[in-house]
Amino acid sequence: MKCPNCGKPTEWQDNPHRPFCSERCKLIDFGRWANEEYRVPAEPATINHEEGGGMQDEAGRGDEI
DSSP: OBOTTTOOBOOOTTOTTTTSSSHHHHHHHHHHHHTTOSOOOOOOOOOOGGGTOSOBOTTSOBOOO
16 A cells, blocks of 8 residues: 555554554645645535524524524
């Protein structure tokens, strides 16, 4: 297997950083997620206000603003 960050061959078995080759490559990848360099494609969310899609408190009031 190859490290998804640097491409070096990496062992899968007994590797605490898998699928990465090292702690460094693991942290570089985490930093990219934290900086929003990676994105997961998704459909835009829609809110249907008529169906009362918001949460309600004990008195039955919704969380709408």
